Amino acid sequence: MKLTVNGETRDLDIEPDTPLLWAIREELELQGTKYGCGIGMCGACTVMIDGVATRSCVTPVDGLESAEITTIEAIETDPVGARVVEAWVKHEVAQCGYCQSGQVMATVAMLRENPRATAEDAAYAISNLCRCGTYNAIDAALADLTSKA
Known part of the structure; x- marks a missing residue:
């Protein structure tokens, strides 16, 4: 295959x-x-x-x-992916980091489809779980990303 x-x-x-x-x-x-x-x-x-x-x-x-x-x-080779990673670093999103690759992938997919996504759009599109509870940092990163679209 x-x-x-x-x-x-x-x-x-x-x-x-x-x-x-x-x-x-x-x-x-x-x-x-x-x-x-x-x-x-x-x-x-x-x-x-x-x-x-x-x-x-x-x-x-x-x-x-x-x-x-x-x-x-490969996500940083994508312009949207690079922006998402930059926002994640800026807002120190990751703690243990285990869930973050999935969080980043879901965010990139959402922003490619809807560059002006709202917080409500993100809540619907990104249903990934974070055991460390970094949702406030994720929300801050998302706010940065959607305000610059």
Whole structure:
């Protein structure tokens, strides 16, 4: 099976029902996408598939051969991604950092779709969980990002 991840097409010897998360972490050895809950609830595993934020722990690789998959490792090469990372650093969002790759991916996907997103839009689009409770810092970073759109 061929998957295109971060602009590079790779041939993987995996079963079609393999969750994308494990293809990314185990086969491609990209460790930025995290395993959290395994049921698509927490968002630590969020990647973008064709620009859409997607929970990779519950997404089988079957059917993704023509998709463009983006992980946190490539996000700073994207202008929106670079802005999101800059805002995250400015507002010291991460504490443990475990959920942050998923948070960043969800935010980039939202801002690509809606550069003038409101706080309400963000609350709907970014349902990722943060065990450290850095939601105030995330909100501050989002406010910066949407006020500059």
